[in-house]
Amino acid sequence: MSNPVLTLHVTTVLLSISGFIFRGILHLRDSDLLNRKWLKISPHVNDTLLIISAIILVQQAGLNVLTTPWLQAKIVGLILYIALGMTAFRFAKTKKVRLLAWIGAIIVFSYIVAVAVSKNPLVWLNIL
Numbered sequence: 001m002s003n004p005v006l007t008l009h010v011t012t013v014l015l016s017i018s019g020f021i022f023r024g025i026l027h028l029r030d031s032d033l034l035n036r037k038w039l040k041i042s043p044h045v046n047d048t049l050l051i052i053s054a055i056i057l058v059q060q061a062g063l064n065v066l067t068t069p070w071l072q073a074k075i076v077g078l079i080l081y082i083a084l085g086m087t088a089f090r091f092a093k094t095k096k097v098r099l100l101a102w103i104g105a106i107i108v109f110s111y112i113v114a115v116a117v118s119k120n121p122l123v124w125l126n127i128l
C-alpha cells in the first residue's frame, strides 16, 4: 500500500470498527468508561479523517461518484452505518434496540468493506 492516503483511509477504517465494537461492549456492560471525554470525541475525529481520506482518494483516482455505483453503495452504506451507530449509542431506549442497531451497523460496515475490495455493489449476491 504505497499511497499514504489509502493507508490513512484503511487505518481509520480499522480504528472506526474496532472503536465501534469496543463502545458497544462498554454499553452492554453499562461501563463508566463511556463518560470519558476522549471516548466521546475520538470517534468523531477518526470518522472525519475517514471521510476526508475517502474524498481525496476519489479525486486521486479521477472517479465520478455520479457514474460509479460501488462508490454510491459505499456512501449509502456509510450513511446507514452512522444512522445505526447513532441509534445504538444515542437514541435507543431499550437494550434490545441498542443491540440490534449495533449488530446491524457491524453488518453494514462489513458490506462496505466487501464493496471496497470487490468494487461491486452486488458483491453479496455473488456469493449466494
Ligand code: HEM
Binding pocket: 006, 009, 010, 013, 051, 054, 055, 057, 058, 061, 071, 072, 074, 075, 078, 081, 109, 112, 113, 116, 117
Ligand atoms: C465506513 C466506510 C468505509 C469503509 C469501511 C471503507 C473501506 C475501504 C477499504 C477497506 C479500502 C481498501 C480497498 C482495497 O485496497 O482493496 C477502501 C478504499 C477506497 N475507498 Fe473506502 N471505505 C469507506 C468509505 C468510503 C467512502 C465514503 C468513499 C467515497 C465515496 C470511499 C472511497 C474509497 C476509494 C476511492 C478507495 C480506493 C479504491 C482503490 O483505488 O483501490 N470509501 N475503502
